[in-house]
Amino acid sequence: METNLERVYKMTFASVYPLYITKVEKKGRTQKELDTIIEWLTGFDTTTLQKLIAEQVTFEEFFKRATLNEHAPLIKGVICGVRIEDIEDPLMKKIRYLDKIVDELAKGKKLEKIMR
Structure with missing residues (x-):
């Protein structure tokens, strides 16, 4: 049986990216800022x-190819009711980093503050 983690890892980045765009644009931010x-x-x-996006890569593959910013561990706080610092699974932590910075952008935080 597939776990929730496995289901998230197998989601394509392409399926979530438009949701990120909608979320930030609703709050007056731009796709360029998101990118x-x-x-x-x-x-x-x-x-x-x-x-x-065109390749339909999964989140697992997306983060496998990524070069995570050395300051990413400075992204802290709660996302989906879970404190990011407490997430033990390395891939889920990276996914939540992304969710958190998208949230911060949508909430009007300045780019300089988001990019710690």
């Missing part, structure tokens, strides 16, 4: 992001 923070976290520029 900027994703690049800061993962090292993927907009062209690479689009390629990964």
